[in-house]
Amino acid sequence: MTHDEHLPPLVEDKAGVLSITVSTSRAGGSLSPEAVSDGTVALKELARGERTSGAILLLGSGPNFCAGGNVKVFADPGDRPPRTRKAADDFHDFISALVEARRPIVAAIRGWAAGAGMSVALHADIAIGGTSTRLRPAYRGIGLSPDGGLTWTLPRVVGDARARRIILTDEIIDSDEALTLGLLARVVEDDEVHAAASAIAADLAAGPRDALSATRGLLSDSATSSLSDHLAAEARSISRLAGLPDGIEGVDAFVAKRPAQFGR
Incomplete structure (x- = not known):
């Protein structure tokens, strides 16, 4: 699967900000395998000093930041466990590269951040949401356990007891509660999410x-x-x-x- 050349690039390094569009407009805004692959390469280059980006900006490609992994891929005929393990390993390479780049991470969390999208969002240092932003673990509904570090990050942000409740009951968290819990740093109007997050990333990139x-x-x-x-x-x-x-x-x-x- 290759990226459509008519769409904006999934990975872009501009004015000191490394932008990664983590989701695809296809399949309901699911996690993009191309973004995971290309983003991992770019982040490792940043960690090695081959890029000079001062900040990382995580974006969604449509109305949602990321609605989770593409579950239809998991349902393809064949042996599901190895295919699922491969997808999780690739995703975790991306998460590890994101952390090991050791740059400030800003995320524009517009719409849904569910499943893998919620996992990615929780690795941001500064997450900007909109009034209609919703976060949801979403793994229980497909009979799977979380990946992307969700069971590691969420307890550290909201506490162990609350994290267990959110993940085990598959709780939907709206923007107001997400702000109160510290999952979002700021909430703006939906149409201002990308601009607000981009401005913060640009300010960080211009700093020391x-x-x-x-x-x-x-x-x-x-x-x-x-x-x-x-x-x-x-x-x-x-x-x-x-x-x-x-x-x-x-x-x-x-x-x-x-x-x-x-x-x-």
């Missing part, structure tokens, strides 16, 4: 990239490190950044009472 990448890494690592280890990691990070161009510029600009010019 090394500092933002280091900060995101510290935030991610904090869940599994002791306080003493984390204090040591913070000390190593801030001292390293103090000798890099953006760190020097930021401090000098502050002392001189002028706007910092990062990335020069």
Whole structure:
């Protein structure tokens, strides 16, 4: 399956923002295998320093961010377990690459983020939703367990008891509750979701990239490190950044009472 050349690119690196359109307009806005494959390649290039993007922007291609995996593919004749395992492994390669790129992740969660879409949304640092945004685990309804890290991320965001209730009962979460629970960072009008998320991604990309990448890494690592280890990691990070161009510029600009010019 190849991407339709008449449609916008699934992966685009522009003005310092690596944009990945995770869903396809086909099959009801399901997760795009091409976006998973191409996105994984681009994210690994970013992690290796072969791309210089300062932020990652996750988008949907239609009215929904991502309505889940294409269940019809799982139902094709043949041996379902190996096919499902292959799809999960590919998806998890994408998720791992997304995290290991260590760049701020912004997601434009318009419409539904269900199943795999909800899993992807929970890996965003800043998720912007619309008034009609809905999140739903959606795995129970097809007799499967979650993938994409949903059973790892959701308890860390909303707490263990609430995460168990949401996943096991297949709860639908509207935009107001998602904002209250911390699943969304901000809610805007539906037609403003992409613009709002894009503006945040552009602002992050224009900032001190090394500092933002280091900060995101510290935030991610904090869940599994002791306080003493984390204090040591913070000390190593801030001292390293103090000798890099953006760190020097930021401090000098502050002392001189002028706007910092990062990335020069």
